[in-house]
Amino acid sequence: MKGKVIFFSVFFLMVSSVVSAQDKNAPKSIISMNALIRKYHDRKELQGMKKGELLELYIERIKVLVKTLPYIALATKPGVTMTDLGIPNDADNRKILAEQDEITTNFLDVTVAFQRRMVPYSDTGNLIAAILFYENTLKSLHEFNDM
Template sequence: MKNVTLMFFFLLMFCSVNAQQFGTAQILPNGIDLKSGKDNDDSEASTEVKVNLPKSIISTSAEIRTYHTDKVLGEMSKGALVDLYIEHLKVVIKKMPRIALATKPGVTIIDLGIPDSVDNRRILEIEDEATEAYLENSISFLKNMLPFADKEKLVTMVLFYEQMMKSLLEVGQQ
């Protein structure tokens, strides 16, 4: 259990550091400048960003819906294990840096008593964009490298991610 705790801590630190690395980008893919809240085109007809509903702290896609046994994973093809590993990693990266705030999707900054200000919404949007950029790069890397991984190690890590998420569910219910 001590090794699982240490791996969990390492993974949490890794996710936070790498997500922050991308947090310096101020322009979203849709052209919105997060600092000013305006469309980043050179025309004078810039539009204000209008966001009325607060976003969830934890993405609704940050859930493992099916848990597997060692036997079932051992019977899967390596390609299926790679895909499952990547899907589980997405969940971990989207959820772990925010678990001190919320452990389940649907909780908003308002639910936590955090002021629903433009600045707080920008901060959350910047973090979401940084996470997506990090995931995009990581997935590209993993799709090229994981096919060379040992199948048993893939099985072990998928089980590790699933156990970590089960533990998080237990903590969230306390």
């Protein structure tokens, strides 16, 4: 009985380590997988929202744009990897992509903190216009590949 418990414990540990192990050499998406807009809005719908909700939409759109725009010469949607584009998936390219991701994250942390502090003082009409502008820009990115 004691042997079975030990065997299953060791077996469980081995299986869990294999399952949780990540391949460091696996191709990573160039555009962050969370750089997506769940829903686009129209002016009337935005005018029915509270300023706090508008602020969250505004910040979400900024994040998606910052995570997408620098890469439009390569891809416009999340999920495209270096390998998909024929870019060698070597250590140097993985390192520079990871550094870019870290720098972008740091930039967004500072930007979001600024937005949360300052944008509540903005005019609601300007906030709505900015959200619509960002959404139109993001829609244009989806049509970019058709050009």
